[in-house]
Amino acid sequence: MLEPVTDTDGAPFWAYAARGELRVQACAGCGTLRFPPRPCCPRCRSFDTEWRLVSGRGRLWSYVVPHPPLLADYAAVAPYNVVLVELEDAPGIRLVGNVVTRAGAPLDSVPPGRVRIGARVQAVFDGSGLPAWVLERS
């Protein structure tokens, strides 16, 4: 599986994720959340940033189900879901991820039919450094 090839701006996100925290970059000047992380705030142009802890709750904005041809590691678990999660505490920030049965479960652990737009999800971490998402009981 591909590891995130990160950069100066993105590195803190992954460092927090490795500790099991979902944090979003925010402007320390005006408080505006932004994603993906960048050097300065497009609203007030401040270069001062902080990383705000978010609840990890969200709703599925969209999803796809990739089929081969894919990179070998992904082809092995295809078809799997890739979802776009709109964060409850930061509308407009939508994180790409996978809905799985539990932290550490493979990408194809949830039947594609159970994934639908609007479903409530919660971020989970298994120590791999990648956040994953589980469906909330409805």
Place this chain on the structure above:
Amino acid sequence: MPGPGSGQGLKDATAIVGIGQTAFAKHLDEDERTLACRAVLAALDDAGIDPGEVDALASYTMEETDEVELAKAVGLGDLTFFSKVGYGGGGSCATVAHLAAAVATGQATVGVAWRSRKRGSGPRPWTNTAVQLATPGQWTRPFGLLRPADEIAMLARRYMHEYGATRDHLFNVALACRNRANQNPAAVMYDRPLTREMYMTSRWISEPLCLFDNCLETDGALACVVVSAERARDCRGAPVYVHAAAQGLPAQHHGMVNYWTDDPLTGPAWTAARHLWKHADLTPEDVDVAQIYDAFTALIPLSLEGYGFCGRGEGGAFTEQGALEIGGRLPLNTGGGGLSEAYVHGFNLINEGVKQLRGTSTAQVPGAATCLVTAGEGVPTSALLLRN
């Protein structure tokens, strides 16, 4: 005809006077550089202009034959303007736009735009894991969102959910392109008709997009020649004027994975369109035929909305009742497009627009006088409004 210094800006100041192309195929034996040379020379021959007169070039940043190689190989003159446009297929129309700007402002007199690509023979770009962009790759690829098809399918799913667009609407797009390709002997899919059953039972690539929602993988090259409107009158064929041109990178847009804005379903087309229509004497209702970038069928409904052919959310319904076929409200991609003629980063759409306005298309729209050509939607884009 208004020319340089007339205060009219770009409007009708320049014209496309020559087009050239190689064969299109899944595999061609010649390399990209050779194909580039052949397409450029064919375009200059079509214009009746000696290669030694060329003083401007424009292409894509992804083009691998650079200006030095091309100019030296085909014997161009002293170049005083050369530019390359980024964002893959989003740059197609901008190559012509840059040349038009250069010619209209006196920086050059004869410009050639081109694209040569062996995407059929070569590797799929997304399979390269050694080179991946930190942004946005780190936010998408580890989760298995690997290919452009996956990235656009994400928007397509949301679009279908929000507006009730269906797979039949996407099929209408695929079918219109295939029907035109079936009239075009140069098209890769010339002898391969498409049926609804074939579409609905084809394999998935990235749900909700199936095989026929994806463009071809093609080897081929194309070029066109841009000169001033004044010069165009002396060229071999009838000029096709660049009536308006625009690029579009909306505020806070984020390329193909435009997921991090308030409204991801409003893309670069809207920005390019505002500029295009503002500087044109025409409106969407005046467009006789359109060549709309079709790397994926789902880009067409979005572009129809963005360029103002219908309202927000109406792009799917617009495709109904043969609207995109010859005789319909807006005949689309009349050479077959990227879906069924050739996928050469949209350059074939430019040349097909010229053919329509010369009256020489293999699927000619009777009396076509205006043509919209667009570049890749979902990435920083560009567009041309052509007239004869």
